[in-house]
Amino acid sequence: MQFRIFGILIALFSSIATMAQTRYIDAVFSKIETKTYTYSDTLQLDVYTSKKDKIDSRPLILLVHGGGFGSGKRDNPLEKKFCTKMAGKGYVVASMSYRLLRKNNGFGCTVPAREKIETFLTATEDILKAADFLVKNAIDLRVDPNTIILAGSSAGAEAVLNTVFMKNQYRFKKLPYGEIGFSGVISFSGAVVDSEYISSETALPSMFFHGKKDKLVPFATAPHHYCDPDKLGYLMLDGPESIVKKLEDLNTSYLLAVDPIGNHDWANLAYGYTDIIAEFIEKTIIKRRMVQTKMEIRRNQ
Template identity: 45%
Template sequence: MKLYSRYIFLILFAYVIKSCASNKAINSEKNNITVKTFTYKKTSNKTSLDLDFYSSKYFRGKQPLIIYVHGGGFSSGKRNDAFIKKFTRNMAKKGIAVASISYRLTMKKYGFSCNTATYLKINAFNSASEDISLATKFLIEKSDELNIDTSNIILMGSSAGAEAVLNLTYVYNNTILPNFKYAGVIAMAGAITTVEKITENSAIPTMLFHGVKDKLVPYNIAPHHYCKETSDGYLMLYGAKAIAEKLKELNKSFYLYTVTDGNHSWNAKPMILCVNEILDFINTSVIQGNFQQKNVVKKESSHNSKKS
């Protein structure tokens, strides 16, 4: 079945892999995408955590799946913002299902600044990782109904969501799915608390988008929000460059997309400007399983003429 899914994806992929500037859908009809909303977790305060599942009506066979986690400093953000819905529909039209999930926003009362205690920040990473794991478990259990290829489930996140998916991939002790390994991870302006847990066994194909001038989440190694060491919220983080260097050291696949004058807006811009780069990574590193270590270096000005 995985070979069948790979064959179909390669046919679809051939239509779209031109450049970052051209992100036209294979089928422009709006009604060829099915969107279903599911509750994957009931919380203790009688609220629920939901996900929106996007898939194409016309795709035959099991589909690769992206589980997308929105940003917002673990205190805000929505799974169904307009740019997210546009991206998820674009992916679905190209034969890749997407589940955009809600998760517990545990920092609503605290914020996520230098005054926020470090342990609360780490708890936020872990709470989100737990929720993503529960969403994954729910989707695996529904994989036959939803035509999901469980061998090709990819995590993707923006900002706080990127921190959450990287934390889940490389740091979090996952007792919910202890034997499950994601097929790949895509992080946009994300970071983790250590690279020492990226090992020969834990490493998976990893795509990293980051602006060097990001003042919130470090591109390389620096404190979260560049907080002073004496602040309550001091937390050393390892960003895209540090993660890529660790994967290079281990001789594992990665795709590092650096914007030399880019800021934290690169937590979302790839979903608009770099759809084909994302497809390239999914096709080459995840579905085909080919080894690649790719470094792309750009300036903001090189994206100015590109349209979504």
């Protein structure tokens, strides 16, 4: 299956010749090594780095896999390929495991909303513990502790968006944020509990891939899994369309990539857009330029 991208602004994406000269765009390292660490109890993460990279401090991408908080693995083929390609562009990339509270329990309309919130809270707690481990070992891992980008797919995307944007919500603010700070967030088909909590303190450069026809995680504001109001699992979520309105008000960089006929399969498809992801990070985080862009992504049938 092939894909086409429409509406990319020249201000955001450089020419092919320029991109080839940028260390975060084309693969600059071909030999990537992976090491596994235990960051909390039995929870582990895999760190991808170049064997030949001698720079002492690299931007970190922390990846959270999908699977409805009940399945998925940090080292699935899609995750491994993504991490390897991004490490080849000059990043340190960590792919983490986290507690799968919904394993064998589902995450749909029969699951009480309060249990869904508890699941979000647990995932954020694990993300913070993983980030804390990576920061404490920044010298050995050659990580820049001041440049940490969260990325996630589906459930993982919900987890990373809640982690950065819900920090000041009364339930989330009890979690061990400490001095941990994040520089950006990348969502593959994710949503947040309440975009009203996005403030000048929590807003940061954000990138979203989403299908408008997604029936699990809303593109705008709608119930999680589109549950009816009389269902136990009725929980309103704010998708990327709602989130970027807040980011625009706060004059914060973002890229919203939308497939008008796409569904939740963008939780997987977005892994293939490593060049665009690296370019966004380069422009908005490494060079700290202002970019506010919406574009359409379509597939050829």
